[in-house]
């Protein structure tokens with residue numbers, strides 16, 4: 479019997495890196511044709527690097543997934559929260575995607591990126607009147623109503639802007655995905671959406687409002703879902719609520735953060751959604767997906783400079799960033815891999831804990847990284863950091879938030895500049 483070849487360590491690692499990455503002849507990590515060490519020198523660290531080819535390929539995979547199933551009536555909305563950057567929203571718009579925004583700030587970024595307002599959906603479980611007014615003024619294509627008391631407020635904003643607002647109702651399907659509690663949203667005890675039992679009355683209220691055009695239903699089970707079953711379960715849960723032209727199944731596809739982790743398949747995600755709506759509701763409906771992480775996580779690699787290597791009970795490799803640029807390890811116990819950019823293929827010799835520079839012992843980026851003789855001055859790279867890193871970055875310890883650089887075809891272009899101390903002091907009134 480011929481056994482399939484097991485992936486080598488290098489192959490497992492390269493599955494985490496953005497499409498188009500490689501290790502060059504000198505053993506140095508190359509991202510989008512750019513030497514990672516040179517990027518760190520030119521733009522400074524910490525630095526978020528995004529590979530354009532990877533972003534575009536994953537956006538196309540969503541579109542192609544729908545095309546392969548003959549599902550012409552669809553919309554892919556990039557979940558802005560995963561990487562709120564105008565240029566990224568613009569790049570996805572070029573690939574035919576719209577945007578899901580969950581605040582006025584995200585709305586402004588989408589508009590700045592050139593996303594057609596008619597292809598923007600406004601979300602939020604606590605939308606302010608100002609946000610509803612901004613969405614109405616922009617002419618967003620959809621407002622996703624999240625509670626009974628929001629319906630008249632959306633109507634009032636639409637009236638004030640002389641328009642009829644298409645809306646979806648977000649329903650809590652009482653379906654739990656196997657994910658961290660903080661990013662699980664589909665369970666009955668959720669702050670998002672209206673319950674299955676309350677939904678019929680809210681749907682009636684939406685239908686009765688002349689300023690609103692009820693288009694359909696929205697569900698989002700959670701984020702970083704390892705299995706696709708809950709997407710179908712969610713459609714099954716909401717199908718008895720009636721027959722609508724539009725079904726928006728949110729985001730949530732999981733990605734592999736570490737070697738051997740399970741990477742969600744975009745084609746399978748689309749197929750699950752399309753089959754669920756066709757089979758459980760009927761054909762001919764418009765299907766919307768709102769992927770965030772699955773579009774941007776793999777495209778991103780964060781580069782740090784090693785500031786110190788300390789050996790006590792273990793080996794501590796301390797870098798010049800940490801929980802201020804990637805709070806996910808602290809928030810969710812998230813795991814990452816690390817590599818030294820100029821010895822990217824060298825065999826690891828030492829089990830190390832990659833720690834950040836912040837004043838908390840919990841500020842650990844990678845709990846156990848096997849690194850090749852790490853030393854001060856090395857450029858350390860953490861793959862799969864394109865999603866919810868920049869988005870959740872903070873100024874803890876008055877750190878300056880990193881720049882974002884887009885790489886492709888050997889060129890690097892800054893999309894977001896590094897914060898400056900002037901930026902930091904600009905809000906101080908003393």
Ligand code: PLP
Pocket residue numbers: 557559560578601698700701702728729730731768769770771772
């Ligand atoms: N849509 C909604 C309503 C969400 O709340 C989220 C994430 O929280 C997303 C889409 C994106 O999820 P993900 O990044 O897991 O694809």
